[in-house]
Amino acid sequence: MAKTAPRPTLRDVADHAGVSVISASRVMREAPNVSESLRVRVKVAATALGYTPNRIAGSLRGQSSDLIAVIVPSMSNNVFPDILDGIDAAFQGSSLRTVLGMSRYDMAEEEAILRDLLSWNPSGVIISGLEHSAGASEILSGLQCPVIEVMDSDGEPIDTSVGFSMSSAGHIMADHFVERGYRRIGYVGAWGERPARSRKRRLAFEARLAENGLSLVDHQIEDAQSSFATGAAGLTTLMSRSPNIDAVFFANDDLALGAMMHCHAHGIRVPNDLALAGFNGLDIRDGITPRLTTIRSPRAEIGARAGQIMLDRIGGRSDAERGRIDMPLSFLPGETT
Amino acid sequence: MAKTAPRPTLRDVADHAGVSVISASRVMREAPNVSESLRVRVKVAATALGYTPNRIAGSLRGQSSDLIAVIVPSMSNNVFPDILDGIDAAFQGSSLRTVLGMSRYDMAEEEAILRDLLSWNPSGVIISGLEHSAGASEILSGLQCPVIEVMDSDGEPIDTSVGFSMSSAGHIMADHFVERGYRRIGYVGAWGERPARSRKRRLAFEARLAENGLSLVDHQIEDAQSSFATGAAGLTTLMSRSPNIDAVFFANDDLALGAMMHCHAHGIRVPNDLALAGFNGLDIRDGITPRLTTIRSPRAEIGARAGQIMLDRIGGRSDAERGRIDMPLSFLPGETT
DNA sequence: CATAAAATTGGTAACGTTGTCAAACTCTCA
DNA sequence: TGAGAGTTTGACAACGTTACCAATTTTATG
Numbered sequence: 001m002a003k004t005a006p007r008p009t010l011r012d013v014a015d016h017a018g019v020s021v022i023s024a025s026r027v028m029r030e031a032p033n034v035s036e037s038l039r040v041r042v043k044v045a046a047t048a049l050g051y052t053p054n055r056i057a058g059s060l061r062g063q064s065s066d067l068i069a070v071i072v073p074s075m076s077n078n079v080f081p082d083i084l085d086g087i088d089a090a091f092q093g094s095s096l097r098t099v100l101g102m103s104r105y106d107m108a109e110e111e112a113i114l115r116d117l118l119s120w121n122p123s124g125v126i127i128s129g130l131e132h133s134a135g136a137s138e139i140l141s142g143l144q145c146p147v148i149e150v151m152d153s154d155g156e157p158i159d160t161s162v163g164f165s166m167s168s169a170g171h172i173m174a175d176h177f178v179e180r181g182y183r184r185i186g187y188v189g190a191w192g193e194r195p196a197r198s199r200k201r202r203l204a205f206e207a208r209l210a211e212n213g214l215s216l217v218d219h220q221i222e223d224a225q226s227s228f229a230t231g232a233a234g235l236t237t238l239m240s241r242s243p244n245i246d247a248v249f250f251a252n253d254d255l256a257l258g259a260m261m262h263c264h265a266h267g268i269r270v271p272n273d274l275a276l277a278g279f280n281g282l283d284i285r286d287g288i289t290p291r292l293t294t295i296r297s298p299r300a301e302i303g304a305r306a307g308q309i310m311l312d313r314i315g316g317r318s319d320a321e322r323g324r325i326d327m328p329l330s331f332l333p334g335e336t337t
Numbered sequence: 338m339a340k341t342a343p344r345p346t347l348r349d350v351a352d353h354a355g356v357s358v359i360s361a362s363r364v365m366r367e368a369p370n371v372s373e374s375l376r377v378r379v380k381v382a383a384t385a386l387g388y389t390p391n392r393i394a395g396s397l398r399g400q401s402s403d404l405i406a407v408i409v410p411s412m413s414n415n416v417f418p419d420i421l422d423g424i425d426a427a428f429q430g431s432s433l434r435t436v437l438g439m440s441r442y443d444m445a446e447e448e449a450i451l452r453d454l455l456s457w458n459p460s461g462v463i464i465s466g467l468e469h470s471a472g473a474s475e476i477l478s479g480l481q482c483p484v485i486e487v488m489d490s491d492g493e494p495i496d497t498s499v500g501f502s503m504s505s506a507g508h509i510m511a512d513h514f515v516e517r518g519y520r521r522i523g524y525v526g527a528w529g530e531r532p533a534r535s536r537k538r539r540l541a542f543e544a545r546l547a548e549n550g551l552s553l554v555d556h557q558i559e560d561a562q563s564s565f566a567t568g569a570a571g572l573t574t575l576m577s578r579s580p581n582i583d584a585v586f587f588a589n590d591d592l593a594l595g596a597m598m599h600c601h602a603h604g605i606r607v608p609n610d611l612a613l614a615g616f617n618g619l620d621i622r623d624g625i626t627p628r629l630t631t632i633r634s635p636r637a638e639i640g641a642r643a644g645q646i647m648l649d650r651i652g653g654r655s656d657a658e659r660g661r662i663d664m665p666l667s668f669l670p671g672e673t674t
Numbered sequence: 675c676a677t678a679a680a681a682t683t684g685g686t687a688a689c690g691t692t693g694t695c696a697a698a699c700t701c702t703c704a
Numbered sequence: 705t706g707a708g709a710g711t712t713t714g715a716c717a718a719c720g721t722t723a724c725c726a727a728t729t730t731t732a733t734g
């Protein structure tokens with residue numbers, strides 16, 4: 001059994017090396033003005049004792065914790081895991097660390113998590129979306145540390161935002177549908193359009209159709225979470241209500257692919273009888289024939305960019321970006337429209 | 338603009354309430370032996386000042402940080418997001434917090450992340466898999482805090498493990514294939530079988546076939562990450578090498594579904610010409626016809642159980658579980674076998 | 675009412691680190 | 705050789721909290 005050997009402290013390292021605590025501290029954090037001989041002696045002692053710095057103590061004294069509070073609504077679709085992946089990639093090799101909070105699409109919960117995470121003195125906050133509870137907005141506005149809102153870019157950030165434009169997404173697909181000559185267009189969403197992001201996309205889509213003399217014939221928002229099954233169900237409901245629709249824009253790829261499979265199974269030819277398009281550009285789309293028309297959202301890129309900006313800001317770089325940063329969407333034409 | 342109002346401390350709250358710092362501390366952490374009147378006075382002062390406790394300071398003095406280091410290899414398939422989801426669900430309402438590390442399937446990186454996370458004095462560690470670098474194993478063994486290894490249960494945990502048996506998964510599917518009467522069986526994996534988990538599954542599958550007088554005719558391990566496209570590619574290679582195979586077990590659902598779509602597109606009837614089975618039981622499987630035969634891995638359940646055990650252990654509950662905890666797999670028969 | 679026991683409050687000293695300042699040492703150059 | 709500048713090292717005090725113990729007040733008991 002392991003004995004209860006207490007973790008060595010800087011004091012132990014200093015004693016072992018025959019130097020003062022503060023000198024050991026300087027060596028460990030690579031501070032300037034340390035002689036080579038002292039540096040080596042301390043390093044040797046640290047290795048011999050298996051010293052690991054105590055960042056809790058360092059944070060208390062040093063004021064900056066290097067912990068970054070990351071608050072996302074969920075892990076259930078690929079969107080937020082991809083963002084976390086991007087953030088982590090940016091933090092690789094730095095001293096920043098992600099402390100995770102999951103709001104489960106509940107603004108009150110988001111606020112509670114934010115409060116809790118702030119008690120860790122984070123050096124920065126990355127939070128999803130531009131819409132928060134009044135209390136959360138107030139807290140975020142008052143923060144001294146960088147606050148980066150990710151995903152959305154159709155509004156004013158509290159500090160800095162990295163995301164894409166839902167309106168732009170709606171416009172891109174509306175333009176495509178118009179260009180393709182579809183006339184009776186529908187829309188299928190899921191989960192009561194939470195978060196509000198997807199609604200913005202639908203409204204922009206509808207508005208752009210209107211500019212082109214077309215109207216959104218019908219839309220069906222399912223209550224269930226996005227899935228193939230939900231997509232099929234949404235399409236079924238929509239078509240039973242408005243049978244002569246010739247093209248449908250879905251809130252995401254899962255829904256669209258589910259609908260596509262439903263069409264296959266029911267002899268509805270895509271895109272001849274019905275055109276389908278999705279949103280997100282998930283990898284699952286690869287390898288499914290016909291290839292789905294969709295718009296790729298730059299999820300990992302958003303995470304990486306947000307992470308990089310956080311690094312720059314915390315590193316005190318004067319050229320660190322601020323304000324609203326709009327990441328480009330890529331239209332991925334497929335064979336379903 | 339927000340002025341640089343320093344965050345109020347316990348000292349401020351105590352002064353405002355006219356009590357001592359330590360009394361304020363007691364109230365804030367709901368310690369016993371505090372009169373109602375004092376409690377109310379402090380609470381009022383705390384609210385008035387917008388006090389947020391500084392957990393960094395608390396952790397330094399109190400020794401336990403309530404930070405839980407969670408180390409996963411990636412976010413790219415649904416497996417680890419689901420586990421994180423489960424962990425977070427268990428931590429809801431508690432004071433435990435996830436600090437995230439991502440090893441990118443690299444054991445050296447895993448060890449580095451572990452060292453880094455330990456500098457935060459975590460109250461516990463949740464790490465994926467039972468196999469770690471020698472250095473990481475040594476560190477984990479020496480830790481005073483709970484260490485829970487998740488996903489795998491075919492080996493001895495350092496402290497406690499929550500996972501499922503890869504062997505059992507292999508056996509379940511082998512038995513199913515035998516029962517169905519398939520004779521010429523193949524296997525397709527991806528990404529060089531990293532982590533080693535999937536290899537265990539394949540070997541157990543092969544061994545069980547052997548017990549039934551069958552051999553694994555051929556197997557193809559792709560280098561690329563799992564995806565529909567990789568599944569299709571793997572199947573193509575396998576079939577070109579061993580054309581008379583009549584059933585294939587895939588390392589995961591993505592691969593199997595990709596292969597299935599490939600079959601659809603190339604007039605290979607499933608399961609008549611070729612039977613396919615996957616592993617994981619991802620939601621995408623719902624709504625795809627024919628429904629894929631697979632085995633559901635209890636991902637969120639593993640996360641939730643690990644989180645609960647962590648809570649129990651840290652709460653000092655004597656009935657907290659220890660040792661190897663095997664979570665049941667569910668065989669999900671579909672129409673592809 | 676006196677006294678013991680229990681409940682409530684406060685003082686002091688850490689926890690392990692680093693910022694600030696000062697002391698000591700080294701080197702350069704007149 | 706000595707002044708001045710630069711480099712290297714160290715002492716001390718803090719960061720905000722809580723553990724430990726002592727002091728005080730309240731309550732219970734005979």
